[in-house]
Amino acid sequence: MSEKMQVTRELFDEVMVPNYAPSNIIPVRGEGSRVWDQNDNELIDFAGGIAVNCLGHCHPALVGAITEQANKIWHVSNIMTNEPALRLAKKLTDATFADRVYFANSGAESNEAALKLARRWALDNHGSHKEQIIAFKQGFHGRTFFTVTVGGQEAYSDGFGPKPGAIDHIEYNDLAALKALMSDKTCAVMMEPLQGEGGLNSPTNEFVKGVRELCNEHNALLIFDEIQTGFGRLGSLYEYIDLEVIPDILTSAKSLGGGFPIGAMLTTKDIASSLKAGTHGSTYGGNPLACAVGEAVMDIVNTPEVLNGVKEKEIQIRTGLEAINAKYNVFSDIRGKGLLLGPVLNEQYHNRAGEFMKASADHGLMVLVAGANVIRFAPSLVIPNEDIVEGLAKFEQAVASVVNG
Numbered sequence: 472m473s474e475k476m477q478v479t480r481e482l483f484d485e486v487m488v489p490n491y492a493p494s495n496i497i498p499v500r501g502e503g504s505r506v507w508d509q510n511d512n513e514l515i516d517f518a519g520g521i522a523v524n525c526l527g528h529c530h531p532a533l534v535g536a537i538t539e540q541a542n543k544i545w546h547v548s549n550i551m552t553n554e555p556a557l558r559l560a561k562k563l564t565d566a567t568f569a570d571r572v573y574f575a576n577s578g579a580e581s582n583e584a585a586l587k588l589a590r591r592w593a594l595d596n597h598g599s600h601k602e603q604i605i606a607f608k609q610g611f612h613g614r615t616f617f618t619v620t621v622g623g624q625e626a627y628s629d630g631f632g633p634k635p636g637a638i639d640h641i642e643y644n645d646l647a648a649l650k651a652l653m654s655d656k657t658c659a660v661m662m663e664p665l666q667g668e669g670g671l672n673s674p675t676n677e678f679v680k681g682v683r684e685l686c687n688e689h690n691a692l693l694i695f696d697e698i699q700t701g702f703g704r705l706g707s708l709y710e711y712i713d714l715e716v717i718p719d720i721l722t723s724a725k726s727l728g729g730g731f732p733i734g735a736m737l738t739t740k741d742i743a744s745s746l747k748a749g750t751h752g753s754t755y756g757g758n759p760l761a762c763a764v765g766e767a768v769m770d771i772v773n774t775p776e777v778l779n780g781v782k783e784k785e786i787q788i789r790t791g792l793e794a795i796n797a798k799y800n801v802f803s804d805i806r807g808k809g810l811l812l813g814p815v816l817n818e819q820y821h822n823r824a825g826e827f828m829k830a831s832a833d834h835g836l837m838v839l840v841a842g843a844n845v846i847r848f849a850p851s852l853v854i855p856n857e858d859i860v861e862g863l864a865k866f867e868q869a870v871a872s873v874v875n876g
């Protein structure tokens with residue numbers, strides 16, 4: 472093998488577009504829930520590549536699946552179908568309400584497909600007046616122009632010229648506002664069944680059930696964005712199963728690929744019929760390598776051992792966080808569910824989530840934030856209990872360092 476060029480974090484600022492501001496640490500390898508950087512410093516991973524590495528790093532089954540497929544065929548495009556895509560689609564439809572699958576390469580692309588499908592379905596079945604899309608403030612649906620406009624943070628969608636139209640936002644959990652806004656012009660309601668990026672906001676049961684009823688009443692489609700909540704993250708394969716509210720369209724990405732880029736849009740046979748041949752597409756979508764990995768992820772995640780394990784690990788982490796809070800009094804609440812957990816900083820530490828994230832990294836722990844006041848943990852669904860213990864100990868050191876200035 473040829474000798475590779477030596478690179479450092481400084482090079483980022485010289486060769487990359489400055490839309491990201493990455494940490495100074497450059498991870499070079501990982502195993503399970505541990506990661507090592509260029510200087511061989513070890514980190515415990517509670518970030519999971521932003522809720523993506525649901526089986527940790529380099530899980531043997533995923534390495535096996537990708538290696539096996541890499542030695543067979545990498546890409547054919549959608550001029551032809553392929554075996555891994557067919558197998559993964561079959562497994563996804565068998566395990567969910569859906570009968571049809573569209574594969575994409577990311578979450579945003581899956582949502583883009585969902586929104587285009589909803590608009591086309593409404594046009595086909597009801598007419599051009601039915602174009603309103605309702606979504607929620609603090610919601611996040613990706614960064615393409617359509618999806619970022621449907622997302623509920625104008626800071627992300629402003630400044631790029633004219634936006635796609637007929638998109639309205641209301642407060643999450645405000646059923647009365649939704650009722651007031653909906654009419655026969657409503658094409659779809661798009662929501663996360665627990666808002667991830669927006670601060671780990673859980674829906675009330677009444678709200679989710681009410682959204683479904685209002686959609687039925689107005690012949691509007693309910694789109695669940697399960698890109699962050701899905702694939703075992705909250706303790707069920709998809710959160711709609713636990714909520715007992717069935718959407719019309721569901722999008723999945725992040726954990727679906729366990730670290731390999733893939734996204735999927737799931738829907739019913741009837742609704743899918745509006746995406747006729749030629750209406751939408753993607754060169755890479757349904758790529759054999761991606762689908763082979765997705766299939767291997769699903770075979771492991773969609774088992775009682777892993778899904779029940781998520782609930783047990785949630786208790787372990789919550790208990791640990793409560794113990795830390797009893798000592799240092801920094802959190803006002805612990806939001807989230809399953810292995811998407813968010814200690815909320817109390818008044819005294821407001822707007823300092825980034826500082827806790829930085830201190831955690833300095834103490835050998837990778838964590839995330841969800842806004843300025845919420846620290847976010849999204850570890851592997853199979854993180855060993857001893858790694859949770861060690862990670863929490865590092866987190867306590869980080870909290871102590873911030874508290875003690």
Ligand SMILES: *Cc1c(COP(=O)(O)O)cnc(C)c1O
Pocket residue numbers: 576577578579580582611612613614663667668696697698699700724725
């Ligand atoms: C991450 C995320 C997306 C965007 O996914 P990408 O793969 O970054 O395009 C969309 N919706 C939700 C809920 C997400 O968490």
